[in-house]
Amino acid sequence: MGKGMDAAEQALLAGCSAGGLATLLHCDDFRARFPQEVPVKCLPDGGFFLDIKDLSGERHMRSVFSGVVQLQNVSGVLPKRCLAKKDPAECFFPAELIKSISTPTFIVNSEYDSWQIANVVAPDGSYTGDAWTSCRDNIRNCSSEQMDVLHGFRAELIRELKVAEGEREWGLFVDSCFTHCQTQSSDWWHSPTSPRLGNQTVAEAVGDWYFGRRRVVKQVDCEYPCNPTCSIQ
Numbered sequence: 001m002g003k004g005m006d007a008a009e010q011a012l013l014a015g016c017s018a019g020g021l022a023t024l025l026h027c028d029d030f031r032a033r034f035p036q037e038v039p040v041k042c043l044p045d046g047g048f049f050l051d052i053k054d055l056s057g058e059r060h061m062r063s064v065f066s067g068v069v070q071l072q073n074v075s076g077v078l079p080k081r082c083l084a085k086k087d088p089a090e091c092f093f094p095a096e097l098i099k100s101i102s103t104p105t106f107i108v109n110s111e112y113d114s115w116q117i118a119n120v121v122a123p124d125g126s127y128t129g130d131a132w133t134s135c136r137d138n139i140r141n142c143s144s145e146q147m148d149v150l151h152g153f154r155a156e157l158i159r160e161l162k163v164a165e166g167e168r169e170w171g172l173f174v175d176s177c178f179t180h181c182q183t184q185s186s187d188w189w190h191s192p193t194s195p196r197l198g199n200q201t202v203a204e205a206v207g208d209w210y211f212g213r214r215r216v217v218k219q220v221d222c223e224y225p226c227n228p229t230c231s232i233q
Contacts, residue, residue, distance in 0.1 A: 001033060010039045012210065016181035017115065020047020024097045024105070025077055031103040041210060042101075044094075045108040046181040049116065050156055051093045055126040055149075061119070065092045095160040106171035106209050106217070107164055108182055108202055111154040112139055112224050115180040121153055139178040139224060151223055158220060165218060171209035173202050176221040177230035196229045197221055 005011070013030045015023040027042040034040050054060045066089035069075065075088045079100040082091035090096060098105070118136040126132075135142035142150065157174070164170045175182075177195045182188040182202050188195065190203035197205065197219035209217040221227055 006034075008034065008038060012041050012043055014043035014045065014183065015047065016045045016184050017047060020044035020108075020181075021049060021092075021094065023047065024094055024101065025074075027101050027103045027105060029077070040103060042103055042105040043108065043183065043206065044105065045183040046110070046113065046115070048094045048107060048109045048113075048157065048161070050120060050153065050160065051090060051095065052120065052153070052156055054120065055122050055132070058126070060123045060126065062089050062093075065089045068092070095163075098163050104169040104171075105164070105167075106173070106206055107161065108173045108206070109157070109161075110179050110182070111157055111174055111176045111221060112150055112178050113153075113157075113180055114139075114178050117150060117153070117178075121149065147224075154223065161220070165220075171205065171217040172220060173197060173205045173217075174220045175230065176224040176227050178224070194229070195227065197227075 011030070011034060013023050013027060015021075021044070023042050023044040024047060030042070031040045049061055051059060051062055066087075069088045069092050074092060075083065078088055078091040079096060081100065082096045086096070117139075122132040122136050132146065135146045139150070154176070161172065161174065164172060175195050175197055179188065182195070187193060188202065190201045194201040194203075200208070200219070205217050205219060208214040225231070
């Protein structure tokens with residue numbers, strides 16, 4: 001703020017992957033740093049990590065998050081309503097964070113997040129041999145049984161995003177492409193080969209939401225491989 005941001009006429013807090021999670025964690029605090037008349041919004045990309053069991057039945061990601069919460073002493077910024085009922089590591093997940101965020105937020109995420117498939121659904125040690133190696137590397141290599149697991153991941157993501165769907169000032173761009181972050185590269189963000197939902201690129205959808213050009217900007221894709229614009233990448 002001391003470098004000039006205190007004079008901002010509008011502000012957007014954004015981040016990808018772990019930065020997307022951090023965007024959710026600090027969204028309302030960021031909003032509070034500006035006068036009320038300054039429009040402030042948040043854009044988390046690829047940061048909607050799920051608290052689900054991996055192939056072995058373990059909650060690998062919860063274990064990872066538990067370590068982060070303890071090491072960084074994160075509890076102070078977690079939702080108090082959640083902490084009253086759940087372990088701090090559970091409250092670190094986006095599904096809980098979005099229940100308490102009041103600042104307008106636009107969530108960009110893949111229904112088949114490539115990082116989460118390799119590290120949340122099928123992390124090393126959760127399966128035997130090379131059974132999931134090629135599927136983790138490329139969704140096109142997945143068997144029908146493996147795709148059933150990935151469709152289950154998609155269903156859980158969509159279920160947890162229902163809170164955001166109900167928020168009037170929030171936006172969603174949730175496609176079925178096998179990728180992780182989509183705001184960091186021009187090929188994914190806005191180009192002739194960018195994935196599209198409702199005939200819009202991520203940039204066009206975010207722009208409509210940020211500048212209020214459309215009342216509702218919430219796009220959720222169908223199951224893979226339904227979106228032909230994903231295959232361009």
